[in-house]
Amino acid sequence: MRYRFCPLCGKELKERFSYDEGNVPYCEYDKILYFDLPKPTVVVAVVKGEDILLLKQSYIFKNSKVLISGYVSNGETVEETVYREVKEETGIEIKDIKYLGSSCLADKELLMLTYMGYYESGEITKSPEVEGAEWVNIEDALCQMEEDEVGKKVVMAVLNEMGYKGKNAYRCEI
Numbered sequence: 119m120r121y122r123f124c125p126l127c128g129k130e131l132k133e134r135f136s137y138d139e140g141n142v143p144y145c146e147y148d149k150i151l152y153f154d155l156p157k158p159t160v161v162v163a164v165v166k167g168e169d170i171l172l173l174k175q176s177y178i179f180k181n182s183k184v185l186i187s188g189y190v191s192n193g194e195t196v197e198e199t200v201y202r203e204v205k206e207e208t209g210i211e212i213k214d215i216k217y218l219g220s221s222c223l224a225d226k227e228l229l230m231l232t233y234m235g236y237y238e239s240g241e242i243t244k245s246p247e248v249e250g251a252e253w254v255n256i257e258d259a260l261c262q263m264e265e266d267e268v269g270k271k272v273v274m275a276v277l278n279e280m281g282y283k284g285k286n287a288y289r290c291e292i
């Protein structure tokens with residue numbers, strides 16, 4: 119987001135040169151540069167044997183299931199966010215998380231850091247913001263995630279990590 123007015127004092131921002139960033143909106147009163155930064159978020163694929171944990175959250179995608187996701191809080195490491203979001207949204211504990219790469223959605227100002235992790239303990243007790251949470255055989259996951267392009271990329275990376283050599287998991291991608 120490129121601010122025009124200072125979100126703290128409401129005064130109009132001036133452009134100020136900031137080296138590699140070029141001209142950046144600046145509040146002369148609060149002495150703050152407002153860089154156009156994305157919001158870091160995590161996306162987590164939780165694996166249990168042959169299954170992967172998928173959520174239904176209609177406010178994100180009407181007709182697709184999605185992976186667990188959430189914003190990184192200020193003062194929190196990305197790894198802490200991964201464990202916290204899985205616990206908050208589904209009630210389970212995971213272990214051995216692994217970073218799978220990043221994706222970005224410029225129009226939503228999101229930088230998505232994607233991870234996989236393995237089921238450790240607990241039963242699914244979903245949070246109120248989640249409509250459904252269930253284990254789905256990983257071969258059926260891509261077919262249920264039609265609208266979630268980032269999530270599908272993560273599932274494909276998980277299939278790769280699992281050493282999956284079949285074709286069945288990709289049948290809906292043709």
Ligand SMILES: [Zn+2]
Nearest residue numbers: 124127145148
């Ligand atoms: Zn200000």
